[in-house]
Amino acid sequence: MDITPQNPVGVRVTAPDSVEVGDTYQVRFEIDPINVSLDNLPSAVNLERASRLKLDLARPSGTTLTGYDFSGGNIDVSRAQIITVNEQGSPDRNGTVLRLTDTGHHTIGNGGTASTGNHAGLGMNLSGATALDLRFPVVTLTFRADRPGDATIGARTAGAAGSYNNTANFLTLLASASVPLLGTQWVPAKCSPRSSATAPIDQRAVAMNSTEIVGVPTATTLSGPDTVYLRQPAEFTATVDPRVAGEVTFVSGTQRVTVPVDTTTGTATASLTFNSPPTDPVTATFYPSGPQYQSSSASHTIAVEAIPTTMTLEAPDTTPARTRTTVTAVLPADARGTVTFTSGGVERVATVGTDGRAATSFTFDEIGDATITAAYTPSATSPYAPTTAERTVTVEESRDTTLVLSGLDEVGHIAEPVRLEARVNAAEGTTDTGGTVEFVAGTQRVTAEVVDGLAVAEFTFSREGAVEVTATYHPAAGTGQTRASDSGTLRILDAGATSAELVGPAVARPSTPTDYLVVITPSGANGTATIRIDGRVVATDVPVIDGEADVQLTFPPAAAEDREVTIEFTPADPRLHQPSVSTTTVRVAAGGINEDTLVMDVTGPDGEVDAGQRVPLRIRLAPADPNLSPAGLDGYLTVTSNGEPVERSGEPVRIPVVDGVADLTMLWTTGYPREKVLTFTYHSPDGTERVSETVTVTVNGPGGDDDVIVDPPAGGGTGSLDLGSLPGDGGSTASLSGSLSGSVG
The missing domain is CATH 2.60.40 (Immunoglobulin-like)
Structure with missing residues (x-):
């Protein structure tokens, strides 16, 4: 009927x-x-x-x-x-x-x-x-x-x-x-x-x-330094007018800090640290607690610079010729990198230690003033700028026999032989340097023959620490040489314990790539890291350079909010650092967007398609308030085609939404019916339906049973009343036309 x-x-x-x-x-x-x-x-x-x-x-x-x-x-x-x-x-x-x-x-x-x-x-x-x-x-x-x-x-x-x-x-x-x-x-x-x-x-x-519901407008201003230094905290203050309750979120790159507004002053202050120059200004967005108020935001452009570096050189004012002269560069205690020392065409490179000092030694043969220059090269993680320093040493004549002990500029390691050399310089007017050199390193003593002016000894140490080393030359009879000695300190290192810290947002969003920094203690360690989330390997062979590694983690949706991140560190030099396993707990939760007020837009395709053709579509969701960002809008979509749920293995296909965007392709196996009515429904992570949007795709092709394929999957006789189309009139009037049909008898 x-x-x-x-x-x-x-x-x-x-x-x-x-x-x-x-x-x-x-x-x-x-x-x-x-x-x-x-x-x-x-x-x-x-x-x-x-x-x-x-x-x-x-x-x-x-x-x-x-x-x-x-x-x-x-x-x-x-x-x-x-x-x-x-x-x-x-x-x-x-x-x-x-x-x-x-x-x-x-x-x-x-x-x-x-x-x-x-x-x-x-x-x-x-x-x-x-x-x-x-x-x-x-x-x-x-x-x-x-x-x-x-x-x-x-x-x-x-x-x-x-x-x-x-x-x-x-x-x-x-x-x-x-x-x-x-x-x-x-x-x-x-x-x-x-x-x-x-x-x-x-x-x-x-x-x-x-x-349109018009809220009470607010205004936000943002103040802070125009120039900040690398890896040094800088404070930024947002001032909200009127002084109403709410929160201000400060954002720069991957940094996101949310601070409540002090309603007595209308201000919120956050500390941000910049490990590299940002590409965008710092932004501060005010989110009012009272629903009657509007959001507002402000931005502040900054320049990020390295910290100016002060470096001094320590060396004696005078030094005898043909003797070992120690030169030390003194930098800020937290500086990392290397210092290149140059004098008389000789170049030596020394690593800056954990005390901010780098040392080497020179032997000067020519009498007079000798200039020593030092150039500091910061490591990848050092906040300090390159710098140079210079020192002049007066080299005095030395006619007696001298001995130069070498092998002290480099560190030694437990259970690994350390080679020490003693170079004997003949006294003026002589050439024979025969004799022996007695090496004393802590409680160990070794005597070595001098051959062609050189004596060599090896030592092995079982404990770390500073070892006093002395080399004394005992000339052979008739050589015309005099007794000479040199001494210094040798550092013996054991492989130090390490630990890893995951630096980044304490709260991450599911299915959203999030940038983190892995920091290995002690600083300066090199090697690789393996990252696990809840025991599952998500990254391997992550390079750790100078104690730091950049890693991007994506936490899959799960019932538990607290997720365990495990960092397995493998040192590049096991003589210096021990391997370690460290764990950090990251809270994974969806963003705080009011998902009851969302709008959805479906894009694609531009025209008719053929059966068997993959059709790309992009679905965008956003808060109804244009001042709010879709960042944190993480859930999933389900879809129906001509009223039938699109399924996989008997379950509705779930299409993940990340930051309000989902990309997918659809394919129909036949062109019957020709008009495919698609309805996309957005669900919060807990499954709550929030908003839907319907589009029609015209598919040309043969008839038959129609199957629908959607990628990517995420996991997994009655009557009818038909009131037809509703053309609007300025949004206030609409007319319906259609048919009322039913079956009786």
């Missing part, structure tokens, strides 16, 4: 263009009478009654329903009510659906007391009627404006309500008819705003009117 309204059905929604937070305002919802001729109804079939009427509207975001009123119509509204329900149709003060129903909440499905086999609730008597004359009451809704944004009202189309022939559709009812021999037949009717069963939801029905 096909029965069609005599005229297109109009819907008019009137509401103010804008209100302020805290105001109450009214929205008037009118549906034109639905008049359907029953002339083509078989004479023996008699309509009896329509009941269980429910009408669902999308609740305007940022509002609270405070009252309602009904007037007119031919439906008994004495027991009618407007309630707030969730997607399952259950009463929920935080639900997103406003429902017109009776006080007993009688429906044909989607919540309430549901049945398709008896009459109850709102309805009208159709007995003896020659036409279906359905006149809805004028509904006046009173709202309180709670927070800034666009409060849009329209037919319920999100989630299951956007599917064809679904009890969640925005308008449903139950009709009955008396059929000879069969008795009473029940006809559930379901209406969604589309022009045909295969047509998409008309988007003008989704937003039939919108009221």
Whole structure:
């Protein structure tokens, strides 16, 4: 039985263009009478009654329903009510659906007391009627404006309500008819705003009117230094006007610090440290606690420079020729890197120690002034700038026998032989340097023959620390040499214990790449790191240079918020550092965006596609407030195609959303039906449905059973009421046209 309204059905929604937070305002919802001729109804079939009427509207975001009123119509509204329900149709003060129903909440499905086999609730008597004359009451809704944004009202189309022939559709009812021999037949009717069963939801029905809720404006200013130094904390202060409660989030690169506002001063201060020059200004965004206030932000451009370095050279004013002269560069204690010493064409490179000192030695043969220059090269992690220093040493004549001890500039290691050399310089007028050199290192003593002016000894040490070393030359008889000696300190090192620290956000977002810095203690260690999240390896052979490594971690969604990150450090030189395993706990939680006020945009494709062709689509979600960022909007999408859930292994495909963006491809195996109606529904990580959007893709190809493939996956005879399209008029008036169809008998 096909029965069609005599005229297109109009819907008019009137509401103010804008209100302020805290105001109450009214929205008037009118549906034109639905008049359907029953002339083509078989004479023996008699309509009896329509009941269980429910009408669902999308609740305007940022509002609270405070009252309602009904007037007119031919439906008994004495027991009618407007309630707030969730997607399952259950009463929920935080639900997103406003429902017109009776006080007993009688429906044909989607919540309430549901049945398709008896009459109850709102309805009208159709007995003896020659036409279906359905006149809805004028509904006046009173709202309180709670927070800034666009409060849009329209037919319920999100989630299951956007599917064809679904009890969640925005308008449903139950009709009955008396059929000879069969008795009473029940006809559930379901209406969604589309022009045909295969047509998409008309988007003008989704937003039939919108009221701008204007919040109290705020202003934020940001102050801080114009120049900051690498790896040195710098303070930035945001000042909020008016001085209201809330939080300010300071952002620079991967740094994100949130600080509460001091309402006595209207300020919030954060300390930021810059390990490298930032590419963007520092920003501060104020998020008010009170919903009546608007967000505001400010930025501050900075220059990041290395710390100017002071370096001095320690060396004696005078030194005898042909002797060992120690030169030490003194830098800030936390400086790291190397110092290149140069004198008389001889170049030596020394590593800056943990005390900020680097030392080497020279032997001068020419009498007079000798210039020593030192050039500091900072390591990759040092905050200090390169610098140079110079020192002049006067070299005095030395006619006696001298001895130069070498091998002290480098460190020694436990259980590893250390080679020491003693160079004997003959006295003036002599050439024979025969004899022996007695080496004393701590409690060890070795005597070595001098061969061609050189004596060599090896020592092995079992303990770390400073060892005093002395070399004494004992000339052989008749050589004309005199006794000579040299001494110094040899540093013996053992492999030191290490530990790792994960420096970065204490709270990360699921499925979102997050930058971290691995810092190995003691500083200066080199090697590699293996990173695990909850025991699962996520990165291997991460290079650790000068005690630091950059790593980007992505935490997969999980029920537990506290996640364990394990860092396994393997030193490049096991003589210097021991391997270690360290753990850090990172809290992984979704961002603090109000997901009840989101907008969704679906992009692609531009035109018709062919069956078997992969169709790229991008879905963007964002807060309704344009001042807010989608960063932290991390959940997932589900999708239906022509009302059927797209599944994999019997479960709905979940498409991950990261920072409000999801990319995917879809493929249909046939071109039947040609119009593919896609409905994307965004879910919070806990599964709560938030917002939906519908698009239509035209697919050309042969008929047959249609399969749908979506990549990437993330884990894993009733009647129908069809009220067609809803072309709007300035957002305040819309007309509906379509067909009312059902099956009886």
